[in-house]
Amino acid sequence: MSLLKGKVATRAALVAGVAVAAGSATGVSLAATAHSKKTAHVASISLSQLNDKFTAMAQLKPIAAKGKGKIAAILPDTTSSDRWVEFDAPYIREAALKAGIPASDIIVQNAHGSDTTFYADAQADIAKGAKVLLTTPEDSATGTKVENYAKAHGVKVIDYDRLTLGGSRPYYVSFNNVTVGEKIGQGYVSCVANWDGHKMGKQDILVMHGAATDNNATLFYEGYNKVLAPLVKKGVYKAILGMKGNNLNTTAGTWDPPTALTEFEAEWSHYRSQMTGAVIPNDETGSPIISFLYKQGVKPYTFPTTGQDATPPGLQAIVAGYQCGTVYKPVFLEAQAAVALAVYLRAGMKPPASLVNGTTEDIVEHKPVPSALLSPIWVTQKNMKATVLAQKFVPKADICKGTFNGVNLAKACAKEGI
Numbered sequence: 001m002s003l004l005k006g007k008v009a010t011r012a013a014l015v016a017g018v019a020v021a022a023g024s025a026t027g028v029s030l031a032a033t034a035h036s037k038k039t040a041h042v043a044s045i046s047l048s049q050l051n052d053k054f055t056a057m058a059q060l061k062p063i064a065a066k067g068k069g070k071i072a073a074i075l076p077d078t079t080s081s082d083r084w085v086e087f088d089a090p091y092i093r094e095a096a097l098k099a100g101i102p103a104s105d106i107i108v109q110n111a112h113g114s115d116t117t118f119y120a121d122a123q124a125d126i127a128k129g130a131k132v133l134l135t136t137p138e139d140s141a142t143g144t145k146v147e148n149y150a151k152a153h154g155v156k157v158i159d160y161d162r163l164t165l166g167g168s169r170p171y172y173v174s175f176n177n178v179t180v181g182e183k184i185g186q187g188y189v190s191c192v193a194n195w196d197g198h199k200m201g202k203q204d205i206l207v208m209h210g211a212a213t214d215n216n217a218t219l220f221y222e223g224y225n226k227v228l229a230p231l232v233k234k235g236v237y238k239a240i241l242g243m244k245g246n247n248l249n250t251t252a253g254t255w256d257p258p259t260a261l262t263e264f265e266a267e268w269s270h271y272r273s274q275m276t277g278a279v280i281p282n283d284e285t286g287s288p289i290i291s292f293l294y295k296q297g298v299k300p301y302t303f304p305t306t307g308q309d310a311t312p313p314g315l316q317a318i319v320a321g322y323q324c325g326t327v328y329k330p331v332f333l334e335a336q337a338a339v340a341l342a343v344y345l346r347a348g349m350k351p352p353a354s355l356v357n358g359t360t361e362d363i364v365e366h367k368p369v370p371s372a373l374l375s376p377i378w379v380t381q382k383n384m385k386a387t388v389l390a391q392k393f394v395p396k397a398d399i400c401k402g403t404f405n406g407v408n409l410a411k412a413c414a415k416e417g418i
Contacts, residue, residue: 181223
C-alpha cells in the first residue's frame with residue numbers, strides 16, 4: 001500500500017504549466033462548438049479554471065440545486081495503482097461536495113477487481129436513486145453491461161479514466177492517454193541518452209504492456225510505439241521480441257504486479273545477455289521488476305525502466321537511478337472535470353463546451369466520444385521538486401528517507417537538489 005494514506009489533503013498551489021490537453025494526439029480531435037448554443041444562458045465552468053484548491057466547483061452550486069438524485073463513482077481495484085484509493089476516491093467526493101451536491105447524494109465505491117461486484121454496485125446505486133454513474137471498470141465487457149443497464153433505467157454514465165469500448169456513455173473524462181504513452185517513450189529515449197554506460201545503438205528493449213482488457217493500455221502502447229517503433233525500424237534500437245509489421249511486439253500485458261514480474265522473469269531468462277532496458281507502463285508493475293533486477297546484481301543507471309502514476313516507490317526508484325521517470329497525472333483535475341459533467345447531467349442539462357475539449361474514438365462503435373482530456377507530466381529527478389513535491393502530491397519524506405536497493409535516498413535527493 002502507498003505511504004500517502006492520510007496525506008491527501010496536504011496540497012499546495014498548482015504549479016504553473018499544468019494545463020488541459022489540446023486534444024491533438026492520435027485518435028483525438030478538437031471538439032466543435034456544438035455544445036454552446038444549448039448552454040448560453042446556463043452557469044458555466046471550464047477545464048482551465050480547475051485547480052488544486054477546487055475553488056471553481058462552487059460555480060456549479062446553482063446547477064446542483066436544480067438536480068435530484070445521487071452521483072455514484074465505482075472505481076476498479078486497489079492493486080493496479082494506489083491512485084484509486086489515495087486520490088480518486090477522496091478527490092471525487094471533495095469535488096462533489098464543493099459543487100453543492102449533498103453528502104447523502106454522493107457514493108464512492110471500489111469493486112476490488114471483481115467484475116461481479118462492479119455490476120452489483122451499479123445496480124445497487126441505481127436502486128438507491130443514482131442518476132449519474134462515474135465508472136472505471138476492469139474491462140469493456142463489464143463496462144458495457146453496466147452502461148446498458150443504466151441506459152435501460154434512465155441513468156447517465158460517464159466513463160472515468162478508462163473508455164468502455166462499445167459503450168453508450170455520452171462523455172469520457174481522462175488524461176490524454178496517447179500522450180501518456182508518448183511521454184513514456186520519449187522519457188525512455190532521453191534516459192538512454194543521458195545515463196552513463198548506455199549508447200543509443202546498443203539498446204535491446206523489452207516493451208511491456210498493461211492489461212489487454214483495458215483500452216488505456218492500448219492507448220499507452222500506441223503512444224510509446226509511435227516513439228520507439230521508428231527507432232527500432234531504423235536500427236537505432238533492437239526490440240527484444242522483434243517487430244510485427246510496423247509495431248513493436250510486447251509481453252502479453254497485465255496490471256497485476258506479481259504477474260508482470262512473472263512475464264519479465266520469463267523474458268529475462270531467455271534474453272538475459274541481450275536485454276538492456278524495459279519500457280514498463282506503470283510504477284506498480286515496475287516495482288517488483290526493479291527489485292528483481294537489484295537481486296540480479298543490476299547497478300543504478302545501467303538498466304533504464306519507465307513508469308506511471310508518480311507513486312512513492314516509483315519516485316524513490318527514480319531518485320535511486322533504477323527508473324528513468326514516471327508519468328504524473330494531477331488526479332484532482334480529472335476528478336473535478338468528471339464531477340462537473342455529472343452535475344450538469346444530474347440536472348438534466350447539457351454540459352458547456354468549455355468542459356469538453358476533444359473527442360476519443362470508440363474503435364468498437366466507430367464513433368467519437370465527447371471527451372474532457374487533461375495533460376500528463378513526465379517527472380524525473382530534474383523536475384520532481386517543481387512538480388509532485390511543489391504540489392504536495394507526495395511528501396518529501398516519502399521519497400527522500402531510508403534506502404532503496406542500497407542507495408541512501410537522503411543523499412541521492414540532496415545530490416539532485418530535491
